[in-house]
Amino acid sequence: MRIHRRTLLKLGAFYSIGSLLNSYANIKNIATPMKAKPIKIALLGLGNYAENWIAPAIDQSENAELTSIVTGSPHKIAKWQKRYQIKDSNIYNYENLEAIRDNKEIDCVYIVTPTGTHADFTIRSFEAKKHVICEKPMAPTVADCDRMIEAAKSAHKTLQIGYRLYWDPFNLRLMEAMQKSEFGEIIEMQGGFSYNHGQWAREGDWRMNPKLNPGGALFDIGVYVVQSSFYSNPQMHPLSVTAKHSTDRHQIFKAIPEHWNWELAWPNKMISQHSSSYGKQENFLRVTTDKGLLEIEPAYSYENLKGSTPNGPMNLNPVFQQKLQIEGQCLAILNRSNNITSGEMGRRDIYLLNRIMEAAENQSEVRLDNLYF
Numbered sequence: 001m002r003i004h005r006r007t008l009l010k011l012g013a014f015y016s017i018g019s020l021l022n023s024y025a026n027i028k029n030i031a032t033p034m035k036a037k038p039i040k041i042a043l044l045g046l047g048n049y050a051e052n053w054i055a056p057a058i059d060q061s062e063n064a065e066l067t068s069i070v071t072g073s074p075h076k077i078a079k080w081q082k083r084y085q086i087k088d089s090n091i092y093n094y095e096n097l098e099a100i101r102d103n104k105e106i107d108c109v110y111i112v113t114p115t116g117t118h119a120d121f122t123i124r125s126f127e128a129k130k131h132v133i134c135e136k137p138m139a140p141t142v143a144d145c146d147r148m149i150e151a152a153k154s155a156h157k158t159l160q161i162g163y164r165l166y167w168d169p170f171n172l173r174l175m176e177a178m179q180k181s182e183f184g185e186i187i188e189m190q191g192g193f194s195y196n197h198g199q200w201a202r203e204g205d206w207r208m209n210p211k212l213n214p215g216g217a218l219f220d221i222g223v224y225v226v227q228s229s230f231y232s233n234p235q236m237h238p239l240s241v242t243a244k245h246s247t248d249r250h251q252i253f254k255a256i257p258e259h260w261n262w263e264l265a266w267p268n269k270m271i272s273q274h275s276s277s278y279g280k281q282e283n284f285l286r287v288t289t290d291k292g293l294l295e296i297e298p299a300y301s302y303e304n305l306k307g308s309t310p311n312g313p314m315n316l317n318p319v320f321q322q323k324l325q326i327e328g329q330c331l332a333i334l335n336r337s338n339n340i341t342s343g344e345m346g347r348r349d350i351y352l353l354n355r356i357m358e359a360a361e362n363q364s365e366v367r368l369d370n371l372y373f
Contacts, residue, residue: 037334038061038062038063038064038065038330039063039064039065039107039131039330039333039334040065040067040068040105040107040108041058041064041066041067041068041106041107041108041109041110041133042067042068042069042070042090042092042100042106042108042109042110042130043055043066043068043069043070043110043112044069044070044071044097044109044110044111044112044113044121044125045070045111045112045113046069046071046073046076046080046112047112047113049112053302054110054112054322054326055080055083056322056323057320057322057323057325057326058110058326060320060323061323061326061327061330062327063327063330063331064326064327064330066084066086067086067087067090067105067106068086068090068091068092068100068103068105068106069086069090069091070092070093070094070097070100070109071091071092071093071094072093072094074093077091087105089103090103090105090106094121097121097125097128098124098127098128099128100125100130101127101128101129101130106130107130107333108130108131108132108133108330108333109121109125109128109130109131109132109133110132110133110135110162111125111132111134111135112135112162114206114209114212114213115140115212115213115214115219115220116140116209116211116212116213116214117212118134118135118138118139118144118148119139119140119144119147119148121134122134122139122148122151122159123147123148123151126148126151126154126155126159127151127155129155129157130155130157131157131158131159131160132148132152132157132159132160133160133162133329134148134159134160134161134162135161135162136162136163136223136224136346136349137219137220137223137346137350137353138161138343138346138347138349138350139346139350140214140219140350141350141354142347142351142354142372144350145343145346145347145350146347148343149343149344149347152343158332158333158336158339159342159343160329160332160333160339160341160342160343161341161342161346162341163227163325163341163345163346164302164322164325165224165227165228165300165321166325166328166340166341167319167324167325167328168305168319168321168324169314169317169319170296170299170305170307170314170316171228171231171296171299171305173307173309173314173316174231174285174287174294174296174307177294177309178231178232178233178287179231182309183289183290183291183292183294183310184289184290184291185289185290186232186268186270186287186288186289187270187288187289187290188270188271188272188273188286188287188288189232189270189272189273189285189286189287189288190272190274190284190285190286191225191228191229191272191273191274191275191284191285191286192225192274192275192276192282192283193221193224193225193275193276193282193283193299193300194217194221194259194275194276194278194279194280194281194282194283195221195277195278195280195281195283196278196280196281197217197278197279198249198252198258198279201252207220207278208252208253208255209255209256210255210256213256215256215257215353215356215357216253216256216257216258216260216278217256217257217259217260217276217277218245218257218260218276218353218356218357219353221276221300222274222276222353222356223353224300225274225275225276225285225300226274226352226353226356227349228285228299228300229264229272229274232287236266236267236268237348237368237370237372237373238264238265238266238272238352238368239265239267239367239368240264240365240366240367240368241262241263241264241265241352241355241356241359241365241366241368242262242263242364242365242366243260243261243262243356243357243359243360244261244262244360244363245257245258245259245260245261245360246258246259247259248279249279253278253279257360258277258278258279259275259276259277259278259279259280260275260276260277260356260360261273261274261275262274262275283297283299283300283301284296284297284299285297285299285300289310291310292309292310293310294307294308294309294310295307295308296314302321302322303318303321305318328340329341347372348372348373351369351372351373352368352372355368
């Protein structure tokens with residue numbers, strides 16, 4: 001079964017998690033897309049992810065158009081203008097971002113910069129009366145998230161977080177199986193996402209700077225693992241967390257920990273185990289149920305995901321996750337509804353990431369406040 005980008009435009013009524021999962025089995029039968037005016041996007045930040053994934057996704061989407069760039073790297077401008085035919089009048093820098101307010105060729109700002117800059121750029125974009133898609137993780141602190149959410153409300157604009165896996169068929173299939181208890185009760189959950197970033201670390205690398213990337217791997221890629229811990233029931237939240245961090249290569253990891261491990265205690269007495277690291281290789285999500293194992297490995301990558309259930313392999317065709325994400329999020333802007341990756345979801349994850357850090361620093365169990373879920 002293939003989920004085509006065209007089908008997303010027909011899914012306007014389905015963009016809540018529950019209804020999206022309910023429609024999943026019949027998604028290939030959805031017919032032609034609704035015609036809609038494309039959302040005109042300014043891409044803020046022109047790093048590797050923006051260049052190789054987000055910009056091509058926008059370019060290939062039927063309801064999005066890349067019309068503007070905002071960059072702190074002037075030497076990149078000519079290449080981007082040539083590739084995407086961006087007008088001189090639609091080129092901005094980080095200092096004059098407010099000038100986009102009067103530009104009718106910008107509807108939305110997609111922010112693809114280090115985490116520590118997200119709150120400032122998001123709030124300034126809302127002050128310019130534009131919608132915002134902000135890359136994950138949302139911001140360093142819950143207070144930052146609150147300011148971003150309030151700015152969206154004040155501007156009467158949409159805030160969405162770049163959680164692409166909500167458009168990935170393997171992760172959706174796992175959500176469906178877990179939320180419908182298709183294979184019985186969930187007994188155990190384990191997830192880990194790590195890679196050896198240390199071998200590429202260089203002077204000035206934002207990932208090694210705690211002001212730009214608090215917690216290192218925990219925030220940067222551990223946020224995917226935190227996200228997947230809510231797959232079984234988005235309304236159920238963990239009760240407490242224990243955690244630890246460690247570092248093997250102190251000559252490289254001077255300001256952030258290298259490895260993170262944490263456990264979540266849930267109301268059903270399940271303990272889920274999770275990890276994230278810049279010093280090893282892992283990329284998996286495993287859920288043990290009464291009837292066997294649900295598994296995705298790799299689970300959190302941009303492509304080449306593989307999964308299985310107790311019934312056998314997930315026979316799902318790969319998709320361009322970011323393209324489906326862009327189309328779904330642009331549809332949410334057009335419809336002013338069905339925002340499945342909201343600022344409130346991002347805030348929930350930032351709250352939990354900060355409590356994981358607290359538990360590790362204090363070497364003690366931290367109780368979790370249900371007001372944040």
